[in-house]
Amino acid sequence: MVLSAALTAPALAQHNDLWPHLSGTALRIGIFDFTNQQAEDPDRRVFGYEFDNPNDPFFLGDPGIAAGSGAGATGLTAGSAVRFNLLADLKYWDGTGDVSIGAVPNSETLRLRKGFSNVTTGTGTGFVTGLNWDVVAADGSVHSHLSAFLQGSDGNAVPAGPGIWGTRDGVEATAGLYVVTMELTTDQAGIADSPPIRVVFDSAAPAGALDTLVAYLLADFDVSDVVNATDIDLLTAGFDALATDSPYDLDGDGDADDADVTVLVEDVLGTRRGDANLDGQVNALDLSVMASNWLGSGIGWAGGDFNGDTQVNALDLSAMASNWLFAATEQGVAFDQALATVGLGGIPEPGSAVLLLVAGGTLMMRRRR
Secondary structure, three states: OOOOHHHHHHHHOOOEEEEEEEEOOEEEEEEEEOOOOEEOOOOOOEEEEEOOOOOOOOEEOOOEEEEOOHHHOOOOOOOOEEEEEEOOOOEEEOOOOOOOOEEOOOOOEEEEEEOOEEEEEOOOOOOEOOOEEEEOOOOOOEEEEOEEEEEOOOOOOOOOOOOOOOOOOOOOOOOEEEEEEEEEEEOOOOOEOOOOEEEEEEEOOOOOHHHHHHHHHHOOOOOOOOOOHHHHHHHHHOOOOOOOOOOOOOOOOOOOOHHHHHHHHHHHOOOOOOOOOOOOOOOHHHHHHHHHOOOOEOOOHHHOOOOOOOEOOHHHHHHHHHOOOOOOOOOOOOHHHHHHHOOOOOOOOOOOHHHHHHHHHHHHHHHHO
């Protein structure tokens, strides 16, 4: 898949920390550039880090949280604690082919340490009560890092020999990408927990795989480990949510709009509008779905609504027509013939003056709602 630079670049800077800050009465997580002491993206749900020390390849001093004073402060009361909890099992992708997130392959675990306290996530661990991460200073700032240890099936992060490690261990974690799902909380009364965030750890994965997975997870709005029609529907439903700094912003311009749908559909999923079943093609299967919902309302992407207005009409038909037979693996019929096959033969061909009038009227009604 081809990924937008806006999706990938900010997440992977090793000196960018998680920025916990208040949004109303809830914690929100953004990016804090500790080097330049400034808060950046105020709503970030995915962070990526690499195990890249050849002398200690399964240890990392990340992730960290940071907030400055003033505009980049947490907004929390001085003396309140910022904590984290682990929300789900440790997940894995080997970094090859299409993104496919699943269980770890060989009983790997990931241990997070703060001071002398540790929590571990792996297969079957589910929700794990976490640790105090830091205490808010008088000026509203925080800065503290966890230590992360990627452990093989023997339960330790010691690399195999030879080298400075000798031959005292031989069970290493499988190369690939490991996903930790967590939330941040505070003991300050009346403050809701943060939305789930993902931290991706790269352990010798193929080049570019970390960028790919971060971009994919940014589009996984329902935190299901699969980007699908549900995520597209959540995005379109969120067009009016937080007009700036939207959590549904995928193209980096701060808001959520139709351009973000294009990023999700084309850059992340590698397909086009009209692909109702998201199999990577626009063909008769998708047209059949659209025909069964024709002129219906309360419909989502999987039912043939490709512009997010929850209706299936001429606008969606036009979108499908412009991408008809995209990536088709077998020869298909012309679009007008396909329309007749599914009982829509009386609909004017997309591009005709009649259809443009219908679409224009539909668009005017949508704007008046």
